[in-house]
Amino acid sequence: MTFDPSISIGVLGGGQLGRMMIQSAMDLNLEISCIDPDPNAPCKNLASHFVNGDITNYDEVLAFGDPCDVITVEIENVNVEALEELERRGKKVFPQPSVLRTIKDKGLQKQFYLDHDIPTSEFVFIHQKEDLQDYTDMLPAANKLRTDGYDGRGVQIIKTAEQLDKGFEAPSILEKFVDxxxxxxxxxxxxxxxxxxxxxxxxxxxxxxxxxxxxxxxxxxxxxxxxxxxxxxxxxxxxxxxxxxxxxxxxxxxxxxxxxxxxxxxxxxxxxxxxxxxxxxxxxxxxxxxxxxxxxxxxxxxxxxxxxxxxxxxxxxxxxxxxxxxxxxxxxxxxxxxxxxxxxxxxxxxxxxxxxxxxxxxxxxxxxxxxxxxxxxx
Known part of the structure; x- marks a missing residue:
């Protein structure tokens, strides 16, 4: 195998994870392109090519990924459908879109563990906040948004029935605390x-x-x-x-x-x-x-x-x-x-x-x- 540093790598997301990835890639003489909605994202001045764009938008992700040989991510909240199309076009997409689709949704992720005999905590699906009233027997618990949560956001700790109003209106899961x-x-x-x-x-x-x-x-x-x-x-x-x-x-x-x-x-x-x-x-x-x-x-x-x-x-x-x-x-x-x-x-x-x-x-x-x-x- 011959190592070719001219391979084109695209990263969805331009935050600190992408920044440190670029710093490591430099040691291998690799160039990395990034796309991020923040025009001043941490990767902006380090990426070989930086695109200020929406990583959840189908057309923008497709246009960004099309010139790349390999596409990867530094955040899960990306347009999976565009990555699936890029994969069909012969691009290497890692992690694979099917993996991202499951993991980016905490409900699907937890169900995956159950389906594959991977030990995890007890949980239930919550469609709207009022559904929490049916599961007071699971308290104390964590109410987690199924999508879009990160860095502690999208998580509410609910210890008693009096705190149920802290729950989310959007689709979520209620996860029983583990001792x-x-x-x-x-x-x-x-x-x-x-x-x-x-x-x-x-x-x-x-x-x-x-x-x-x-x-x-x-x-x-x-x-x-x-x-x-x-x-x-x-x-x-x-x-x-x-x-x-x-x-x-x-x-x-x-x-x-x-x-x-x-x-x-x-x-x-x-x-x-x-x-x-x-x-x-x-x-x-x-x-x-x-x-x-x-x-x-x-x-x-x-x-x-x-x-x-x-x-x-x-x-x-x-x-x-x-x-x-x-x-x-x-x-x-x-x-x-x-x-x-x-x-x-x-x-x-x-x-x-x-x-x-x-x-x-x-x-x-x-x-x-x-x-x-x-x-x-x-």
Missing amino acids: YQKEISVIVARNENGDMTTFPVVELEYHPEQNLVEFLFSPSEIDLDIRNRARELAETVISKFDMVGLLAVEMFVTKDGNLMVNECAPRTHNSGHHTIEGNITSQFEQHIRAILNLPLGDTDTKGSAVMINLLGHPDHTGLAKYEGIDQAMGIKGMHVHLYGKKHTKPYRKMGHVTLVGKDLQTLKQTARKLKESIKIIA
Whole structure:
């Protein structure tokens, strides 16, 4: 096989995931085109060709993808019908449109798990808010929009019957809370040859109000048996989808040590950002390897790592300024990633920092202090 860096790669979405994908693609002398509805998207100044367009519009996606050899995504909310047509025209589309169609709808995604004997939490379909009244026996639970939710949006935590008015009017699911000890994530890659590899299991800690990851700890400190089963489960999920690309599989570890799949994302993911410095191969390079049917990279860790999401201050909206970044950069093992977003708003993902070192407990202590000292204000 001869590697040809002139292959044309198109990415639907121009956010921070696309930006970091481009940064990795540069190492292979690959050029990436992006389309995004934001004229100042993070990818704008890095992409070899940037289109300000609607990734949910059939004609715009078709026109963007037609000159490309390979099309991929950095967000699920895209026009699947256009991707299906591009696939019929002989384009490589990874993840495949059929996978995107299922995963972008949380209801179809959960039903897929049931249909393929993949352990997941109890849930019901909700058509309108008043339907929630019929399922008070499932509380406490999470009400999730079936489509268009992301970064904690489209999720309402409902603990009591008095809180049912917080539910969504649009089609959604009600998902019973799981009594868990840890939330973990496994990122698995698969190429067209069917080769698979998983990244080591990581632990996630969420913001108590915004349902956003605040901290990521790598590697996970859960039992080796659970880690092995989690990696096997992630391989099972991507195999059942027959998917090519990168799949982030978020799971619950229950109090009795069992595993349940919470959600998955068919793309690079927030739970893999630490791999840029913390692993031999980053998730972004691995995604490129997978969609180009190249050998998959070594996923071993270089040491311990903690990732902190940098979120917009809850009281600030406007041109972003960063407090505490200069002090953070003086810490050994610290790596700062800012996403090129000029404007901040409450809880917007503006960047992340990764701490790498030998001792995970020491890194955790440093990370918690950093979380308080770095502020994104206007």
